[in-house]
Amino acid sequence: MKNLKNLNEVNEVISTVPAVLIYFSGENCSVCTALKPKIEEQVxxxxxxxxIYEVKADFYKEIASNFSVFSIPTILVFFDSKEFKREGRNISVLNFIEELRRPYNLFME
Structure with missing residues (x-):
């Protein structure tokens, strides 16, 4: 995962990349640490x-608050610069991937 460190970077990625997943995590979040490689591998x-990009919400609070992310981990998925999916806390990785499959196929193929 590539790290994003300011709001301009995040907005540029969202506006120029057709399909983006942003993983909001925290430095001392054990769930974030355990979930990150699973999400990355499945995607x-x-x-x-x-x-796939990562934002450390505890370090970059401006980015997190701009996207109304108030708990971690939170995953935002954007297709064509629009937020399509938002998942947080208790995430079933397989269900998450399955829910993205249809819109992914529509946008990317």
């Missing part, structure tokens, strides 16, 4: 055209 193997 790369099932939805390879989605670019």
């Amino acid at each position: 790369k193997s099932h939805l390879p055209k989605i670019e």
